[in-house]
Amino acid sequence: MARLKDVAQLAGVSTATVSNVLRGAKPATPAVERRVLAAAAELGYVPNPHAQSLRTGHSRALGLVVPDLTNPYFPALVQAIETTARALGYALIVMDAGNDGARDHESLALLATYRVAGVVWVPVDDRTTVDWPFPIVTVDRPLDGCDAVVADHAQGGALVAAHAIARGHRRVGLLSGPRALASAAARREGFLRAAAGTLEIAWEREVPFSSDLPPAAVERLAEPDCSLLVCANDAIAVGALRALRDAGARVPEDVSVIGFDDVPWAEFVEPALTTVRQPLAELGAGAVAMLHARIAGPGDARRFETHPVTLVARRSVADLHAAASATPPAGGQT
Amino acid sequence: MARLKDVAQLAGVSTATVSNVLRGAKPATPAVERRVLAAAAELGYVPNPHAQSLRTGHSRALGLVVPDLTNPYFPALVQAIETTARALGYALIVMDAGNDGARDHESLALLATYRVAGVVWVPVDDRTTVDWPFPIVTVDRPLDGCDAVVADHAQGGALVAAHAIARGHRRVGLLSGPRALASAAARREGFLRAAAGTLEIAWEREVPFSSDLPPAAVERLAEPDCSLLVCANDAIAVGALRALRDAGARVPEDVSVIGFDDVPWAEFVEPALTTVRQPLAELGAGAVAMLHARIAGPGDARRFETHPVTLVARRSVADLHAAASATPPAGGQT
DNA sequence: AAGCTGAGGTTAATCGTTTAACCGAACCTG
DNA sequence: CAGGTTCGGTTAAACGATTAACCTCAGCTT
Numbered sequence: 001m002a003r004l005k006d007v008a009q010l011a012g013v014s015t016a017t018v019s020n021v022l023r024g025a026k027p028a029t030p031a032v033e034r035r036v037l038a039a040a041a042e043l044g045y046v047p048n049p050h051a052q053s054l055r056t057g058h059s060r061a062l063g064l065v066v067p068d069l070t071n072p073y074f075p076a077l078v079q080a081i082e083t084t085a086r087a088l089g090y091a092l093i094v095m096d097a098g099n100d101g102a103r104d105h106e107s108l109a110l111l112a113t114y115r116v117a118g119v120v121w122v123p124v125d126d127r128t129t130v131d132w133p134f135p136i137v138t139v140d141r142p143l144d145g146c147d148a149v150v151a152d153h154a155q156g157g158a159l160v161a162a163h164a165i166a167r168g169h170r171r172v173g174l175l176s177g178p179r180a181l182a183s184a185a186a187r188r189e190g191f192l193r194a195a196a197g198t199l200e201i202a203w204e205r206e207v208p209f210s211s212d213l214p215p216a217a218v219e220r221l222a223e224p225d226c227s228l229l230v231c232a233n234d235a236i237a238v239g240a241l242r243a244l245r246d247a248g249a250r251v252p253e254d255v256s257v258i259g260f261d262d263v264p265w266a267e268f269v270e271p272a273l274t275t276v277r278q279p280l281a282e283l284g285a286g287a288v289a290m291l292h293a294r295i296a297g298p299g300d301a302r303r304f305e306t307h308p309v310t311l312v313a314r315r316s317v318a319d320l321h322a323a324a325s326a327t328p329p330a331g332g333q334t
Numbered sequence: 335m336a337r338l339k340d341v342a343q344l345a346g347v348s349t350a351t352v353s354n355v356l357r358g359a360k361p362a363t364p365a366v367e368r369r370v371l372a373a374a375a376e377l378g379y380v381p382n383p384h385a386q387s388l389r390t391g392h393s394r395a396l397g398l399v400v401p402d403l404t405n406p407y408f409p410a411l412v413q414a415i416e417t418t419a420r421a422l423g424y425a426l427i428v429m430d431a432g433n434d435g436a437r438d439h440e441s442l443a444l445l446a447t448y449r450v451a452g453v454v455w456v457p458v459d460d461r462t463t464v465d466w467p468f469p470i471v472t473v474d475r476p477l478d479g480c481d482a483v484v485a486d487h488a489q490g491g492a493l494v495a496a497h498a499i500a501r502g503h504r505r506v507g508l509l510s511g512p513r514a515l516a517s518a519a520a521r522r523e524g525f526l527r528a529a530a531g532t533l534e535i536a537w538e539r540e541v542p543f544s545s546d547l548p549p550a551a552v553e554r555l556a557e558p559d560c561s562l563l564v565c566a567n568d569a570i571a572v573g574a575l576r577a578l579r580d581a582g583a584r585v586p587e588d589v590s591v592i593g594f595d596d597v598p599w600a601e602f603v604e605p606a607l608t609t610v611r612q613p614l615a616e617l618g619a620g621a622v623a624m625l626h627a628r629i630a631g632p633g634d635a636r637r638f639e640t641h642p643v644t645l646v647a648r649r650s651v652a653d654l655h656a657a658a659s660a661t662p663p664a665g666g667q668t
Numbered sequence: 669a670a671g672c673t674g675a676g677g678t679t680a681a682t683c684g685t686t687t688a689a690c691c692g693a694a695c696c697t698g
Numbered sequence: 699c700a701g702g703t704t705c706g707g708t709t710a711a712a713c714g715a716t717t718a719a720c721c722t723c724a725g726c727t728t
Binding site: 014017029056 | 705706710712713714715
């Protein structure tokens with residue numbers, strides 16, 4: 001592989017000049033510049049990133065630490081992050097923390113030894129102090145003192161309430177997520193605020209983010225006693241769908257269900273799930289852009305971005321204004 | 335951060351000695367060895383990987399190139415690869431080729447500039463010549479001249495046939511995948527061989543790996559004319575489920591469906607899908623182990639590993655031997 | 669006792685960049 | 699025209715490891 005020295009020799013200048021020209025660090029005579037560029041092109045020169053990193057003390061690599069790749073939330077996020085990182089000239093070192101807080105920090109430590117220029121981090125637990133030799137931006141879990149991009153969960157909750165109201169629902173049941181999680185709390189909060197005065201909360205159960213509903217919730221679902229089930233999560237919604245089916249209730253004819261996240265298979269369950277879509281691609285791209293900016297300006301004020309979510313209406317919530325008796329037309333997706 | 339030099343100074347020896355001791359390259363006096371280890375521990379010394387790479391010409395990083403992270407097949411694979419790579423002391427640089435052959439090669443080129451020690455590659459198209467400055471092992475798509483791990487698709491096909499026979503099916507319809515893909519061909523082949531003489535192939539349609547079935551296939555499904563639908567893929571199976579539902583057929587009472595892959599939501603569709611599970615974790619771990627071996631022994635013979643698949647029986651295929659009229663018990667998953 | 673050997677260290681070159689320090693020529697400028 | 703500036707370029711010193719070559723000295727052999 002061609003080295004800087006080879007380019008310099010071919011162009012008949014010193015390595016310093018080549019380096020300066022190639023990086024646009026110092027201006028050079030047009031003639032010299034042309035010769036250098038030509039030589040570099042001819043040799044197919046590509047700088048050795050390790051030499052660069054050694055010299056400058058930082059690499060053109062970014063780290064990404066996620067709690068668990070098999071969580072359906074992440075692949076789209078990772079993809080967006082990788083794509084925009086690459087477009088900005090960074091390589092991406094990915095680490096999976098296996099939902100383990102200790103491994104989370106171990107990963108950051110490892111990234112530190114690699115002198116990455118920055119890290120995109122989705123922490124497994126919300127509150128952990130941070131003190132690392134690189135800038136960090138977190139996704140979806142704000143940590144004090146470091147940049148963050150988040151989806152607007154509260155707005156999502158409001159969207160759900162609005163949709164319910166628009167479709168003529170009055171009494172709803174709530175399967176809310178772990179109150180301890182900021183995102184779950186925000187969804188609930190946003191929903192409640194927008195529902196206030198219009199929607200009646202028949203009952204509420206706090207359940208984990210999982211399709212395996214606790215028995216208490218399953219029992220409750222045997223006699224729903226409401227026209228709409230608001231779930232904090234698509235996983236929960238799928239669990240609800242299953243429980244309702246087992247109880248002999250038809251969705252959405254007897255009771256409607258709405259989820260949150262728009263996991264990849266939300267459209268494949270029966271009936272296709274109405275849910276709130278998180279802007280994963282935007283979140284990922286935004287995080288990398290923010291990190292890039294922070295690398296350029298370490299001293300700037302803390303950055304914080306919140307991205308709007310959208311509701312995607314499918315078949316799982318009935319329109320009570322439409323002929324109340326008729327079955328909604330099949331295949332009515334999107 | 336502590337450098338080799340600092341350790342040497344603290345231990346009262348030369349940097350060469352420290353380097354040798356730490357890597358176990360050359361034996362040293364027990365006393366010296368102890369001093370060095372103590373010093374390194376005290377300073378929390380971690381070698382600078384860029385300096386190492388610069389000097390040795392290769393890094394302790396592996397590359398991973400996949401066609402498309404949002405394909406449900408990959409997250410579990412990537413996770414296994416990352417985990418075992420990390421256990422072996424490698425960092426993992428992940429690249430998404432966006433299902434684009436050109437980008438695929440571009441990614442490899444980029445990895446070359448990073449002097450990765452090796453690459454795990456899932457090529458977007460099967461036949462591409464390979465000539466790179468690092469060892470490669472491919473997953474699921476063997477390329478001549480480079481190591482590979484693959485799932486035993488033919489065996490999977492045989493498993494499907496055996497299951498069909500065991501459950502009393504006689505006439506089956508085939509929704510086979512793109513014949514051009516080696517994996518699809520192997521599945522079909524394995525199935526046909528095991529079915530020969532026992533199962534009657536009522537009809538066959540070649541369709542792409544997608545839930546959006548071509549009209550021709552949908553039409554065929556309106557009048558299935560068989561007791562079991564063998565799908566080359568879970569995506570296809572989901573499409574079939576949808577088409578059958580639209581046609582008013584009940585699964586599995588009227589017709590059974592079987593898939594392949596065991597995507598994460600195979601258990602969430604209605605009815606839960608019987609399918610063949612690919613050993614993603616084993617495939618990933620195997621690939622990295624193989625790559626590691628190849629890095630150690632560049633001259634060794636070509637390696638090729640095939641991993642067995644397993645059938646996971648859920649509700650979507652009926653047992654014709656059981657009371658033919660009765661509905662299978664609900665909730666009978668696993 | 670002279671000479672060889674080998675074990676255990678050290679010295680210094682090297683990997684491919686970046687960048688501070690320097691240098692000469694050309695270009696004002698008063 | 700003598701004396702700054704600028705401009706465009708070079709030289710050489712890092713960065714932090716690895717490793718070939720060399721050195722020293724204790725222990726053996728004859």
